[in-house]
Amino acid sequence: MTIGLGDAPGCALGDGDRLDQGRSSLFQTRAGDQLLVALDVDGTLMTYDEFLSDEVRQCVADLRAAGHQVVLATGRPLVAVLPVARDLGIDEGWVVCSNGSVTARLDPSAPGGFVLEHVVMFDPSQALRVMREHMPLARIALEEVGVGYWIDDVFPDSNLHGLNTIVAFEDLCVRQTARVVVAHARTAGPDFGEQMRSLGLIDTYFMIAGTRWMDVAPTGVTKAYALERLRAELGIDPALTVAIGDGGNDVAMLGWAARGVAMGHAEAAVIAAADEVTLSITDDGAVPVLRSLLDVERG
Structure with missing residues (x-):
């Protein structure tokens, strides 16, 4: 089953094998x-x-x-x-x-x-153009579910799984995807996050082997x-x-x-x-x- 963006939701360490169970003693x-x-x-x-x-x-x-x-x-x-x-x-x-x-x-x-x-799935086109404006050197990938990614340039080694197919940026903009992945994603200003949210999307940052990455997906x-x-x-x-x-x-x-x-x-x-x-x-x-x-x- 595939749904579109409009259907998305709003939505003390132990020793040995001992757990710090905290609130889960109620479980x-x-x-x-x-x-x-x-x-x-x-x-x-x-x-x-x-x-x-x-x-x-x-x-x-x-x-x-x-x-x-x-x-x-x-x-x-x-x-x-x-x-x-x-x-x-x-x-x-x-x-x-x-x-x-x-x-x-x-x-x-x-x-x-x-x-x-x-x-x-969602249409990433507007988000991609915002990214290109704020992060012109970033590398962008769209997930092709069950296959791999469509990418606009070669990504850092071994950090994208599956088959990676290089396509032009404009070609990325006409594809539906489940997720956008961005490498070399420098920290953008507050306007970037606001623009993502206005599109119904959320941006999440993380590090892999010293490279700053970002995921973009529908809010919720x-x-x-x-x-x-x-x-x-x-x-x-x-x-x-x-x-x-x-x-x-x-x-x-x-x-x-x-x-x-x-x-x-x-x-x-x-x-x-x-x-x-x-x-x-x-x-x-x-x-x-x-x-x-x-x-x-x-x-």
Whole structure:
């Protein structure tokens, strides 16, 4: 299913395996409850150099075997989520990609191993012209869902996944997309943010290997937005939702979940949005959280 912009929503670290549970002491489950467990990928399940531990793989497998819905919820495009899902042994279920703009159902019998369930597309043309005015040296990419990106120039090495097709800037302006990605995005003045908001869009900045990047997507389209749609479709009780994340793009998701867990290395704003804090990615902080969910089944 594809929708347009007009349909988008308005919307103390532990030692060893001990969690700082904070507000999530109120989170209660019983054996037999089906959980929706939303997991960020980079910096949560996987290190930034893309190492995934056997402990994470085993926990994910055990949760799925117990009947829970384990959903990868990431800023990665679909084309970059599929290999992570395969590495985790997930070939069925759902993934939320591109920070909530794309939801896909994994199906090993489908072409490419997936079926697009929900995609928020928008016309980026006005936003692209504003970017070109404020950031003339920036490199711009539009996501081509399930394939890769259309780009206006060569991007920094290894930071865009999938097939990258170079096209003229004016060609970018006539394409619909789920997300705009900008590299070498210098900090623009307040007028830029105001212009984005007037177009119904939101700009988010982040760093990769010393390069400043920016994502642009419809306002209100977040991981939380996509996960709530999925939760309702699956009929899972809102009180049985869990999320783990480490980045600014996880804040809404952590607030949405009945049990929101921030990684120990997360910034203060992310931790403030969570119910509890686990260990950092270097200590495989997702593992004790996932084990705690399994302990209910085993208890």
